[in-house]
Each structure stands twice: as structure tokens, then as C-alpha cells.
Amino acid sequence: MKKAIIIGAGPAGVTAAYELLKQSKEYEVLVLEESQEIGGISRTVRYNGNRMDIGGHRFFSKDDRVTRWWDQIMPLQGKPSYDDKVLGRSVPLKKGGPDPEKEDLVMLTRNRVSRIYYKKKFFDYPIKLNAKLFLNMGFADTVVAGCSYLKTAVVKKPVDSLENFYINSFGRKLYSMFFEGYTEKLWGRHPREIAPDWGAQRTKGLSIMGILKDNLVKLLPAKQDKKHVQTSLIEEFNYPKYGPGQLWETAAAEVERMGGEIRKGCKVTKINTEGNRVESLVYVCDGQEVTVEGDVFISSMPVKDLVAGMNDVPKDKAEIAAGLPYRDFVTVGLLVKKLNLKNETKLKTLNNIVPDCWIYVQDTGVKLGRIQIFNNWSPYMVAEPEKTVWIGLEYFCSEGDKYWKLSEEKWVKYATAELLKMGVISSESDVLDSHRERVKKAYPAYFDTYEHMDDLIDYLNHFGNLYCVGRNGQHRYNNMDHSMATSFEVVGNILSGREDKKNIWSVNTEKEYHEEKK
Numbered sequence: 001m002k003k004a005i006i007i008g009a010g011p012a013g014v015t016a017a018y019e020l021l022k023q024s025k026e027y028e029v030l031v032l033e034e035s036q037e038i039g040g041i042s043r044t045v046r047y048n049g050n051r052m053d054i055g056g057h058r059f060f061s062k063d064d065r066v067t068r069w070w071d072q073i074m075p076l077q078g079k080p081s082y083d084d085k086v087l088g089r090s091v092p093l094k095k096g097g098p099d100p101e102k103e104d105l106v107m108l109t110r111n112r113v114s115r116i117y118y119k120k121k122f123f124d125y126p127i128k129l130n131a132k133l134f135l136n137m138g139f140a141d142t143v144v145a146g147c148s149y150l151k152t153a154v155v156k157k158p159v160d161s162l163e164n165f166y167i168n169s170f171g172r173k174l175y176s177m178f179f180e181g182y183t184e185k186l187w188g189r190h191p192r193e194i195a196p197d198w199g200a201q202r203t204k205g206l207s208i209m210g211i212l213k214d215n216l217v218k219l220l221p222a223k224q225d226k227k228h229v230q231t232s233l234i235e236e237f238n239y240p241k242y243g244p245g246q247l248w249e250t251a252a253a254e255v256e257r258m259g260g261e262i263r264k265g266c267k268v269t270k271i272n273t274e275g276n277r278v279e280s281l282v283y284v285c286d287g288q289e290v291t292v293e294g295d296v297f298i299s300s301m302p303v304k305d306l307v308a309g310m311n312d313v314p315k316d317k318a319e320i321a322a323g324l325p326y327r328d329f330v331t332v333g334l335l336v337k338k339l340n341l342k343n344e345t346k347l348k349t350l351n352n353i354v355p356d357c358w359i360y361v362q363d364t365g366v367k368l369g370r371i372q373i374f375n376n377w378s379p380y381m382v383a384e385p386e387k388t389v390w391i392g393l394e395y396f397c398s399e400g401d402k403y404w405k406l407s408e409e410k411w412v413k414y415a416t417a418e419l420l421k422m423g424v425i426s427s428e429s430d431v432l433d434s435h436r437e438r439v440k441k442a443y444p445a446y447f448d449t450y451e452h453m454d455d456l457i458d459y460l461n462h463f464g465n466l467y468c469v470g471r472n473g474q475h476r477y478n479n480m481d482h483s484m485a486t487s488f489e490v491v492g493n494i495l496s497g498r499e500d501k502k503n504i505w506s507v508n509t510e511k512e513y514h515e516e517k518k
Contacts, residue, residue: 001028004494005281005292007268008300009033010040011480012470014251015069016298016487021258024495029260030292031252032283034267037245038252040300041442041471042480044245045333047435049383050390052333054439056358056372057244058112058237061481065488073251074107074240081108081241083379086386087348092236100241100380105250108378111347112235114358116178117371120423122344125360127170127178141173148173163191181364186396187327187445195446241380244480266290268301271310271466278466281309296494298487300470302326302441303456317459323449324475326441328404329369332393332415335433339373339389340423350375350386366418367403370394388432393419399440408436444475461501467493474505482508 004020004027006013017029037043045052061067078097083089085101091109098106116123121136134142149171157164162183166175183191240246252262263285270282272291280293299306307313307321339353347355359371372392379385393415397403406414412434419425453475460468469486471478478486489504 002026002295003028003030003293004296004298005294006031006298006300007281007306008040008470008473009038009248009252009262009264010300010470010483011042011248012300012473012483012487013040013298014038014248014255015484016300016469016490017255017260017262018251018258019487019491020494021255021260023491027296029255030294031255031260031262032266032268033262033264034301036264038262039245039248041439042244042248044243045435045437047333048335048433050333050335050433051243051374051381052331052390052392052435052437053243053245053372053374053377053381054331054437055329055394055442056370056377056392057239057480058357059107059239059244059247059480060112060237061479063481063485066481066484069484070107070238070247073254074105074247076107076238077109081379083350083385086350089348104241104246106241107238107247108241109236110239110357110377111355112237112357113345113347113355113376114360115356116360116362117341117422118177118362122354123178125358127174137177141177145171145173159196161192162194162196165196166191178362182360182362182369185364185367185369186443187447188396188398189445189447193447195450197446239378241378243378243381268305269309271297271306273310273312273463276462276464278463294465296465296467298467298469298490300468300473300483302444302472303460303468303475306468306473307456307460314459317456320449320452320456324453325445325448325450326399326472327396327443327445328399328438328440329442330395330397330403330406330411331372331437331439332395332411333435333437334391334393334412334415334419334431336389336391336425337430337432338425339391340426350379351389353389361422363422366422367395368393368415368418368422369396371424396443404438408434411436441472444472444477446477450475457505461505464499467501467504469504476508478508 006017009031013031017031020027021029041055042057043054045054059070076094076097077100078094079099081100084091100106100108114125116125123133123136152167152171156168159165159168166179180191187194256262266283266285268281268283271278272280278297280291282289282291304321304324307318341354343349343352343354345355349355355376356373357376361368361370374381374390375385382390416428416431460466467490468474469490470483485507486504489507
């Protein structure tokens with residue numbers, strides 16, 4: 001029997017293991033996971049009866065293979081969830097599907113609401129160039145934004161940076177309001193230092209010209225199309241009852257049921273190559289080095305660390321890998337009595353809290369990047385969803401910097417102070433409980449040596465039995481479904497004998513928005 005060794009038990013690693021075992025009886029599968037958790041950045045953290053989704057994960061995809069896979073692991077609800085029942089809310093139900101009030105292995109249907117909070121007003125995210133945007137901005141800023149775009153429309157800037165991409169798309173005024181400061185928060189670099197690749201996938205390729213013409217004449221409150229404003233907020237996605245980690249823990253259990261082995265607390269440190277093949281790898285577990293040989297190796301570990309552990313790497317390729325940048329982040333969970341944010345939408349929520357899953361914080365006066373409201377992801381994420389609000393405050397930083405090193409106590413004080421400054425809560429006494437999580441290499445970044453990534457890909461591809469999958473495995477800002485799709489492609493290649501890996505690296509290279517299904 002052949003042996004497949006998979007590095008990492010996140011979405012890409014678990015998917016690869018599951019598919020290889022399901023589709024073939026020829027492979028013994030071993031998964032090595034550095035942490036003690038399943039799911040990687042898609043794990044669910046449990047704390048005092050409440051649950052945290054690290055980074056936020058919507059289960060929505062354009063790829064039907066992915067949606068079918070999710071449904072096999074965790075079927076869609078057939079009965080209303082707790083908040084659906086309390087609010088009399090109508091959601092799609094699957095005939096014969098599980099009842100979330102009685103069963104745990106169930107996927108819920110949720111409202112997709114994410115907005116930007118800027119100068120104490122809500123704007124759609126991604127930015128939509130509609131009447132509400134300009135009403136919130138006010139007449140003066142709208143005129144400036146319109147003139148700014150018209151100026152840019154005459155003379156386009158070369159699209160050689162993320163800054164110029166945004167300015168060409170929206171004009172300098174909207175860029176300075178909604179993109180410049182937040183991008184610098186997220187990446188720790190000014191947009192002029194970042195390649196434009198990332199922007200095209202996050203703005204739906206919007207063009208301002210026609211929309212400005214349509215909306216500049218609709219700025220008086222009496223002319224606001226309220227029906228359009230409300231419905232524009234509503235999209236749906238699926239979500240496991242107890243968060244994303246529940247799905248990956250369930251899938252991992254299936255991997256083990258099918259005969260696969262998952263070893264936790266095992267950090268891969270060396271990859272031994274000979275010629276154009278990987279022969280074995282070394283991992284450390286409980287302080288002991290262990291060497292394992294294999295026939296195929298599937299890696300979702302950061303490319304930077306993968307190449308650093310390989311022998312005989314050419315100097316130029318080693319330098320590319322060593323220079324690949326990442327952004328780390330900290331999530332501070334706060335259990336609060338209430339939020340001072342008014343629900344002015346028509347969406348029903350428990351205690352009438354704002355309906356957002358995420359709130360993006362564009363104000364540069366605070367370091368806070370996003371607020372997650374876990375009550376809105378699933379009422380089962382919160383021990384007492386009708387009495388408390390469980391939120392996650394997301395801060396972007398770099399491993400080893402002063403923010404990364406802050407103690408949990410100082411982080412809670414810092415985050416609480418920023419919420420008070422923003423007026424989101426009224427008093428420190430509103431905070432009932434707290435928990436902090438730190439996440440390494442959460443976001444692969446597109447600057448520094450990333451411009452030479454294609455050279456590194458060519459080098460890695462010459463190892464015929466090595467496959468790179470997932471967000472960190474490919475150093476690509478993938479969503480969860482894209483990470484899974486890379487593993488589908490890898491398993492297909494292994495079982496069909498396909499040597500060319502172009503299909504694996506081509507997942508999520510289209511320039512359209514990640515979540516737009518046609």
C-alpha cells in the first residue's frame with residue numbers, strides 16, 4: 001500500500017485526506033498537525049460556554065463540488081433554529097433535514113450582513129456605489145467624491161499598486177475614506193507598497209461612472225429607495241450550528257473512521273528530498289524527532305517554512321521563500337450586556353441587536369479592524385443569546401511586535417477602551433467576560449518577494465510527489481472553499497497520474513469577487 005503524508009489539519013489538509021481515502025483503497029493516509037486543534041484558522045474556540053469563530057467563515061461557494069461536500073458532512077436544517085422560531089423568521093428548509101433544536105450535526109441558513117462602520121455611520125461592505133453611500137457621506141463629500149472620480153476617469157494611473165487600483169476604481173476621495181486606512185491596518189503597509197492583485201477580488205470590479213449619474217440626483221431623503229437599501233443588505237450563507245470548527249472536527253472523525261491517522265502536536269521541521277522527489281520528512285512530537293517516509297506529500301504548511309526545511313534549495317529560491325510576508329492577528333472575545341449600535345434595518349434579530357456578522361472599522365483613530373458578532377453567526381455560539389452579546393474584536397499585527405506580545409489582560413483593557421472611544425459600549429462594567437486568541441500567519445501578503453512567487457512555484461513543482469494546497473500552502477489569500485478546491489485537484493491528479501500541476505495552482509486566480517455566484 002502507498003503512503004500519503006499530509007501536513008496540516010485545516011480545511012485543505014482534512015479535505016485531501018478525506019477525498020483520498022474515499023476515492024481510493026491504495027493509500028495509507030497520515031495527517032500531521034502542529035497544534036492540538038482541528039481546522040486551522042477555521043477552528044472554533046470554546047470558552048466558558050461561548051464559542052469563537054477565528055476570522056469568520058461563511059459557508060458559501062461558487063464551486064458545486066464544495067457545496068455538495070459540505071452537505072454530505074453536515075446537512076442543511078430541516079426545521080427552524082432557535083432564533084428563527086423566536087423571531088418568526090422564514091428561512092429555506094431542507095425536506096427531511098435535521099432539527100437544530102434537537103440535533104447538532106446541522107448547517108444553518110443565515111443572513112449575510114457585513115457593513116463598514118465609519119464616523120458612526122454604517123456603509124455597505126463591499127462598498128456599493130448607491131444612494132445610501134452618498135446620503136451617508138453628505139452633499140459636500142459626495143461632490144468631492146464625484147469630482148475626484150471624474151478627474152481620475154480622464155487620466156488613469158498605471159495599475160502598479162493597490163493604491164492606484166483603488167483610485168482608478170473609485171477616485172481618490174472614496175479611496176482615502178474606505179480603503180487607504182483600513183488596508184494599512186490590515187497589511188501593515190501602505191497600499192502604494194502592495195501589488196494590485198488583491199483589490200480586484202474584493203471590489204466586484206465596480207465602475208463608478210454610471211452609478212454616480214444615477215445617484216447624484218437622488219440625494220434628498222425623500223428620494224431614498226428604502227426597499228433597495230434593505231434588500232441590498234441581504235444575502236444568505238450556510239453555517240454549522242457550532243461554528244466552522246464543528247464541520248472540520250466532524251470531517252476529521254470521518255477520516256479516522258475510514259482508516260486515516262491524524263497526529264496532533266506534530267511540527268514538521270525537515271523535508272528530505274533527493275533528485276526530483278521528496279523521500280521523507282521529519283517532525284517533532286513531545287520533544288522527539290520522528291522521520292517518516294512516504295510516496296506522496298501534500299503540504300498546507302506555510303511555503304516559507306516548507307522551503308526552509310528542505311535540503312539543497314538553490315540560494316535564490318530560498319531567498320524568495322524567506323522573504324514571503326504574512327500578517328498575524330489577535331482576536332479579543334468580549335461578552336457584553338449590550339451594544340450601543342442601533343438596528344435601523346428591517347432584519348429581525350434577538351434583542352434587536354444590529355444584524356451584522358462582521359463590522360469593518362475604517363476609522364484610523366482606533367487600531368481595531370473588525371468586530372464579529374457571534375450571536376448573528378449562530379445563536380448556539382452564545383450560552384445566553386437573549387441576555388448577552390458575544391463579540392470578537394480583530395486586530396492585525398505581526399508576530400513578535402509589541403501588540404503580539406501584549407498580555408491577555410492588557411489586550412482586554414486595550415480593546416475595551418477602543419469600544420468606549422467608538423461609543424460601541426457605555427462602560428467597562430458592560431464587559432462580563434473575555435478571552436484572547438492569537439493566530440500566526442493568518443494572511444499571506446502580496447508584497448516583498450511575492451513578486452517572484454512564480455519562480456518559487458516552478459521550483460516546487462519539479463518535485464513530482466509534492467503538492468502544495470490551501471491558503472498558506474500556496475501563499476494565496478484563499479477563502480475556505482478555494483483551499484478545499486486545491487485539494488480536490490491534488491487528489492484528482494494523484495489518482496489519475498497527471499503530472500502537470502497547473503490546475504492546482506490555478507484555483508482562485510480569476511479576477512472576480514470571491515463570493516459572487518453566477
